[in-house]
Amino acid sequence: MRWLFVWAISFLLTVSAMAQSPFGKVAQDVNRKLVKLYGSGGYRGLPAYGTGILVSSRGHILTVANHILDTQDLRVHVYDGRRFRAKVVVIEPEFDAALLKIDTGTPEGDKELDLEFFDIAKAAQSPLAQSGDWVLAFSNQFQIATRDEPMTVQRGTIASYTRLHGRRGIFEASFTREVYVTDAIMCNPGAAGGALTTRKGELLGIVGKELRNTLSETWINYAVPVQSKAEFTEDGKSVVRSLADFVDLGMQEKWKPTVREKPKDGPGGYHGIVLVPNVVERTPPFVDGVRPDSPAQKAGLQPDDLIVYVDGEPIGSIKQFIDFIAKTHPGLTIKLEVRRGDKLMTVDLKLDEIPKRK
Amino acid sequence: MNLQRNLKIFTLAALGIVSTIVWLAVRSTSVQAANESVRSAEKQRIEVVAKVRPSVVAIYARGGQGGGSGVLIDKEGYALTNFHVVQGSGPIMQCGLADGVLYDAVLVGLDKVGDVALIKLLPKADGKLFPFAALGNSDEVREGDWSLAMGNPFLLATDFTPTVTYGLISGVHRYQYPEGTLLEYTDCIQIDTSINPGNSGGPLFNVKGELIGINGRGSFDKRRRINSGVGYAISINQIKNFLGHLHGGLDTDHATLGARVESLSDEILRLSVKEVLDDADVSRRGLQVADELIAFAGRPLTTVNEFKNVLGVFPKDWRLPLVYRHENQRKEVLVRLMGVQPKEVKEDGAEAPKPGPRPAPGQRPPAPLPDSPAKKLYKEKAGFANYHFNELHQSRVWTAFTKHGDFSKTKGNWIFEGELQLKAQSRHAVLTIQEKKGDDGNLQTHALLDIRDVSTYPVEPLKPGLGNDERQSPPGSGGFVIAMYHFRRFLTEGIKGFERNPAYGGVEPFYPYPVDGSLPKTLKDLRVDADVIRTEHGGVAGKWYFDRTQQRLLGFEAFVEEKGDPCELYFADYRAVDGRMLPHRIEVRYGNDRFGVFTVKRYQTTAN
Numbered sequence: 001m002r003w004l005f006v007w008a009i010s011f012l013l014t015v016s017a018m019a020q021s022p023f024g025k026v027a028q029d030v031n032r033k034l035v036k037l038y039g040s041g042g043y044r045g046l047p048a049y050g051t052g053i054l055v056s057s058r059g060h061i062l063t064v065a066n067h068i069l070d071t072q073d074l075r076v077h078v079y080d081g082r083r084f085r086a087k088v089v090v091i092e093p094e095f096d097a098a099l100l101k102i103d104t105g106t107p108e109g110d111k112e113l114d115l116e117f118f119d120i121a122k123a124a125q126s127p128l129a130q131s132g133d134w135v136l137a138f139s140n141q142f143q144i145a146t147r148d149e150p151m152t153v154q155r156g157t158i159a160s161y162t163r164l165h166g167r168r169g170i171f172e173a174s175f176t177r178e179v180y181v182t183d184a185i186m187c188n189p190g191a192a193g194g195a196l197t198t199r200k201g202e203l204l205g206i207v208g209k210e211l212r213n214t215l216s217e218t219w220i221n222y223a224v225p226v227q228s229k230a231e232f233t234e235d236g237k238s239v240v241r242s243l244a245d246f247v248d249l250g251m252q253e254k255w256k257p258t259v260r261e262k263p264k265d266g267p268g269g270y271h272g273i274v275l276v277p278n279v280v281e282r283t284p285p286f287v288d289g290v291r292p293d294s295p296a297q298k299a300g301l302q303p304d305d306l307i308v309y310v311d312g313e314p315i316g317s318i319k320q321f322i323d324f325i326a327k328t329h330p331g332l333t334i335k336l337e338v339r340r341g342d343k344l345m346t347v348d349l350k351l352d353e354i355p356k357r358k
Numbered sequence: 359m360n361l362q363r364n365l366k367i368f369t370l371a372a373l374g375i376v377s378t379i380v381w382l383a384v385r386s387t388s389v390q391a392a393n394e395s396v397r398s399a400e401k402q403r404i405e406v407v408a409k410v411r412p413s414v415v416a417i418y419a420r421g422g423q424g425g426g427s428g429v430l431i432d433k434e435g436y437a438l439t440n441f442h443v444v445q446g447s448g449p450i451m452q453c454g455l456a457d458g459v460l461y462d463a464v465l466v467g468l469d470k471v472g473d474v475a476l477i478k479l480l481p482k483a484d485g486k487l488f489p490f491a492a493l494g495n496s497d498e499v500r501e502g503d504w505s506l507a508m509g510n511p512f513l514l515a516t517d518f519t520p521t522v523t524y525g526l527i528s529g530v531h532r533y534q535y536p537e538g539t540l541l542e543y544t545d546c547i548q549i550d551t552s553i554n555p556g557n558s559g560g561p562l563f564n565v566k567g568e569l570i571g572i573n574g575r576g577s578f579d580k581r582r583r584i585n586s587g588v589g590y591a592i593s594i595n596q597i598k599n600f601l602g603h604l605h606g607g608l609d610t611d612h613a614t615l616g617a618r619v620e621s622l623s624d625e626i627l628r629l630s631v632k633e634v635l636d637d638a639d640v641s642r643r644g645l646q647v648a649d650e651l652i653a654f655a656g657r658p659l660t661t662v663n664e665f666k667n668v669l670g671v672f673p674k675d676w677r678l679p680l681v682y683r684h685e686n687q688r689k690e691v692l693v694r695l696m697g698v699q700p701k702e703v704k705e706d707g708a709e710a711p712k713p714g715p716r717p718a719p720g721q722r723p724p725a726p727l728p729d730s731p732a733k734k735l736y737k738e739k740a741g742f743a744n745y746h747f748n749e750l751h752q753s754r755v756w757t758a759f760t761k762h763g764d765f766s767k768t769k770g771n772w773i774f775e776g777e778l779q780l781k782a783q784s785r786h787a788v789l790t791i792q793e794k795k796g797d798d799g800n801l802q803t804h805a806l807l808d809i810r811d812v813s814t815y816p817v818e819p820l821k822p823g824l825g826n827d828e829r830q831s832p833p834g835s836g837g838f839v840i841a842m843y844h845f846r847r848f849l850t851e852g853i854k855g856f857e858r859n860p861a862y863g864g865v866e867p868f869y870p871y872p873v874d875g876s877l878p879k880t881l882k883d884l885r886v887d888a889d890v891i892r893t894e895h896g897g898v899a900g901k902w903y904f905d906r907t908q909q910r911l912l913g914f915e916a917f918v919e920e921k922g923d924p925c926e927l928y929f930a931d932y933r934a935v936d937g938r939m940l941p942h943r944i945e946v947r948y949g950n951d952r953f954g955v956f957t958v959k960r961y962q963t964t965a966n
């Protein structure tokens with residue numbers, strides 16, 4: 001009975017200690033296992049920064065397969081403020097995941113890193129979190145932190161475990177596996193690659209990208225569970241591999257990534273809008289006129305309309321509008337928001353085949 | 359054998375049962391304890407909300423165009439809010455409290471860069487007191503702590519009852535770049551506690567119900583300007599540094615060191631000086647390019663963000679200790695901070711800002727003030743948020759100060775006689791200040807310092823075209839004679855005797871050196887917070903420092919050079935002379951050095 005008493009007392013003490021600074025210690029512990037990433041971006045609303053999860057003491061980093069990796073000059077800030085270069089080891093589209101490595105140049109340098117990390121294999125053995133479970137999200141969203149400044153911590157609950165239906169711009173997201181959806185607004189710029197954990201700081205998943213729900217047009221807050229599995233074809237046979245396998249084999253440089261055809265820029269659909277002359281670098285996309293019988297005329301666009309958004313993306317210049325259209329194809333319907341006088345109006349434009357020159 | 363085996367089995371079984379019972383007992387205890395802790399946490403939360411609720415303010419511009427939130431911080435009705443809230447409402451506004459009553463309110467002080475404003479609610483009956491929130495210590499806030507935000511999001515409460523939201527502290531000591539040219543959030547608190555338009559200016563509380571910040575900003579990017587999971591509150595400790603200025607009706611400015619810095623290495627967090635502005639005080643204190651910054655105001659400087667954080671929480675002109683390394687030598691100096699905002703328009707027009715395409719933030723086309731009882735508490739003056747409150751504090755300080763002695767009847771000649779301890783020698787010294795009619799009938803002022811066996815230093819402080827040598831006489835003092843002339847004038851004429859821009863300057867730190875001449879271990883140990891009166895007379899600006907309990911004059915700085923170090927006087931050893939308290943030890947410092955100590959043995963003050 002005596003130890004029961006002692007135990008009860010210690011439990012109560014723990015509870016009261018938790019009440020004082022509920023997640024301070026957890027936040028500090030998780031923060032040591034995360035890195036800030038800096039790479040490509042800074043255009044078209046894409047941030048040039050992101051977040052990563054350390055998965056080995058030698059500086060292997062698990063993150064989301066993201067545009068920021070598309071650079072020769074990938075930089076990493078670890079929790080204590082040290083700065084390093086990093087390289088991409090391998091990217092796996094089936095998990096929408098990438099494995100990176102801090103580049104110290106030498107095995108001794110790798111050893112000296114001596115970083116704290118999440119054991120992915122172990123985390124993958126835990127059961128999936130349930131809807132209603134309490135979670136914490138850690139990331140460097142909005143690039144609030146640099147060097148030794150700690151990541152943002154947010155709290156929320158698992159809203160559901162469900163298939164992802166998202167899109168980025170006009171592209172459907174290629175990744176459609178089961179994800180955790182949370183009520184915490186965590187998928188902000190730069191959050192992708194952060195950690196979703198239990199309230200004790202145990203890894204549940206990788207915080208996802210900025211995507212919009214294809215059904216409701218709302219921003220989705222999701223994370224890819226560490227337990228994710230996918231089917232792969234190896235030597236003509238179908239095998240099931242997990243995210244943990246990807247990390248494990250990736251660290252041994254033995255993972256063979258799935259090759260997917262890159263979505264090519266479409267030939268561009270025909271809209272029939274004649275814009276004002278593109279005289280300066282950021283000429284606003286004012287409509288100068290519309291071609292007869294074109295989609296633009298059918299949609300009722302008029303001279304002096306200013307295109308403000310296309311499919312929810314802000315369009316600030318003629319160049320942005322042309323770039324956007326270049327990625328479309330005939331038959332696609334795009335949603336334009338235009339300003340006419342003091343009013344903002346929305347028109348749907350169904351793009352045509354580009355008419356042949358007569 | 360058999361029995362023994364049975365016994366063994368029995369024992370094992372019994373142990374199993376007992377341990378199961380124990381386990382169940384422990385489990386139920388833990389579940390109960392957990393339930394209990396959840397319940398008590400909830401009860402605590404409800405109690406805290408009930409306690410702080412009356413202090414939350416809903417702010418409306420008169421006429422109902424826009425508004426925001428605020429929080430009362432004392433029983434007199436002073437409340438904090440955002441600058442960007444009062445920017446929309448103008449100096450007269452209306453405020454609703456949770457009791458459902460609408461009060462008239464007036465702008466008191468502004469901190470545009472920090473996005474803070476102090477307002478005052480008018481009681482419904484004279485002397486009626488307001489409920490208010492206690493100020494917490496935001497340096498103790500940690501990420502992962504719980505927090506409560508209160509206010510009037512979307513201005514949805516028509517009966518002024520505040521909305522409460524609950525969430526985590528997502529980060530502390532955050533730096534957020536200026537929005538536009540001003541509104542820089544330094545050293546702020548990041549929260550996932552939901553804040554929305556209308557919450558601006560409202561309080562952020564810790565779980566104890568202490569005010570730890572003022573909610574004011576969020577990160578939105580592509581998302582609409584509604585809660586994005588990332589909100590920011592201005593830390594209450596930063597606001598505490600400005601509170602004296604805000605109460606004084608000032609339109610304050612934030613500070614910069616006057617140096618640019620960069621991160622030194624990838625491996626270790628170190629900051630190196632990249633550029634020092636020539637006219638920055640820190641340049642005169644010896645900081646040079648490539649020096650390493652170590653600490654400012656007691657906080658270590660490690661990253662560029664931290665540098666901006668640490669500097670960003672202080673008002674312009676505050677003097678704070680900087681520790682830096684110059685060629686392997688560690689140095690500690692007191693730095694006078696420069697302002698962030700472009701200089702005020704000078705009368706000669708030399709630094710008048712060019713007219714921009716839009717009015718600068720805070721400058722609104724003058725609209726007639728609404729008819730409100732708060733109108734009598736508002737006085738417009740350039741450079742001030744509300745000069746009425748500045749005058750209140752001028753007279754508060756002056757009234758308390760004159761209790762130590764009324765010199766208004768001693769406007770005649772003054773003589774200070776005593777020992778002047780210079781660097782290597784101590785000399786008998788006599789300082790005479792007299793006013794006499796000149797040949798042209800005008801009053802002429804003559805000051806003369808006679809240091810025995812050294813030299814005599816005559817100065818005519820008001821003579822037009824006075825040379826720099828004479829102004830700064832004796833050499834090395836930065837203008838001791840002129841400073842003493844100002845001292846006599848301040849005592850005899852009061853604040854009103856200074857023709858240009860007399861003002862209450864808010865609260866600033868002051869650093870009296872130990873009287874025994876010893877050097878302190880760290881300069882911050884010397885710090886005393888003082889009420890400041892600013893004066894200008896005969897082309898010399900002055901700052902007078904008063905201790906905040908008895909309003910005794912601690913010191914005076916005479917800015918004899920326009921861009922340079924002032925002559926600093928430190929007053930101590932106050933003793934009564936003819937029933938009036940006067941300092942008998944006056945330490946004179948200039949630049950990085952002590953010029954000397956004047957031990958006054960005899961005062962002669964004569965009536966005119």
